[in-house]
Amino acid sequence: MQKANRFLLLIPAALGIIVFALFPLIQIAIPTVTSGANPIALYTQFLQSNYDLQVIFRTLTIATVTTVITVLLGLPTALWISRQSVSWRQFLSVIILFPILTNAVVRNFAWIIILGKNGVLNNMLQALHLISAPLTLLYTNTAIVIGSVYLFLPIMITTLVDSANGLNPEIEEAAAVLGARPFTILREIILPQMAPAILTGAILVFSGAMTAYTTPQLLGGNRHLVMSTLIYQQAMTLGNWTNASVVAMVLIVLSLIVLGLLRWYTGRLDRRVDHA
């Protein structure tokens, strides 16, 4: 086939992305460096504002806590699932997959019902006489973390089950015969083998939780903004498009830095596995 034709097949996709993704991105980036006193004026202003720093800090904290909890809950669950019989394992995987494919609004809405002032949890605690007045659970940072964990735990489990299926149980048996306790087996045998999958899961969950909009919007309310809800508020409620662009750029840079760090660390782990 002629050389020109080869590129013909690539052009629609390449052009589509350049015109509709990269160009608009540059379009919103330009005003952030041209409309201030100097090119980085708007950014320094943003990073000096206590309120905005608080939003960045909240965004990163929620993503970090979410990632840690999904690993802590996901790892034992994935191990448990991978050790079931094949048919049972398939059934469990379908149960895990169902929430992933269900709309995020529906999944967060469930937690509004549970965490609300007259919600399921408050009613239950009051019925048990554990509390006398309803607790404020909804519209807090904790609510956002709970919602994010609920949203991303299935993704973490799916990622970890694939890796846990590949573990060789005979190595664990050998260790057990030699007197290793379960916790030692977990730390010395299972964790090192599953480390790359845990990092892959962490990348998916962290970047997802950091940029998610629906969960902080529905469970955080207006007083607990994260970067994605701040972008929307600045752009659509306050009409301050330049500020929204600044936040968007900071969000992209932060997520690229975090992804880069995690990938770099994964690369190091892979090398270690290769050398072993």
Add this chain to the structure above:
Amino acid sequence: MLDRHNHVLQLIGVIVLALLILPLGIVVVTSFGTEPTISFPIKGFTLAWYANIWTQPAFVDGFQSSLTIALLASLLALLIGVPAVYALTRFDIPQKAWFQTLFLSPTLIPEIVIGFALYQTLVIAWRLPLWPSLLIGHLLLCLPYVIRLVTSSMLHLDPHIEEAAWTLGTSRPRAFFTIVLPNIRTSIVAAFMLCFINSFNNIPISLFLNGPSQNMLPTAILNYLQNNYDPTVSALSVVLMLFTAVLMLLMEKLLGVGALTTTETN
């Protein structure tokens, strides 16, 4: 031993599964309650909230446009994605890595930023109507799935089969349609399903690109929740869960049991 009889693993596994399923179960139950605000446990039993879904034009219109956009965006993504993958995997293109990065680059941009950037450029600067802007946004969402899934299946397909057809006199396009396409159809169906589901469920991109004249279902629910707390949303959630279940069944029928559990969903 950390086998399936280990009590700690079993306990955590059962609790986690219960925590994943129970919240959705509560939503199902609340959709049948008779009280005008959501309560749990419910008093009485009614199907009125299901009927109420159809009285909300935002939901009915939103469902239609979400369905249309998801179908069109997935088809378009295949239409421009598959040729690109074919060129990248079959021809010796020097800038291969560069193109790969370009095609997957939308996944590196947070969806909310894509939505905002498209709103600024397409809707404000170019004065494009909302509908085509939405389609473009959802196309950007879908394309990386096509590129990733179809690339991996093209790499597994032996190029010699196609070459054999050429030497026997089959034209290139005919060889593609009769030999390559049937061999990669599983990945094409999988990519289509993933694109469809992700587009249908998407919020951050649709958020900036909808308006009073152009509803999308997920954002319509989001708007409704701002002012209402009645079981209509529970009922609609149940309908959407049934929709998800049908899609999963369809995936299983089209792709086999294994596909459901091994398909990368993010």
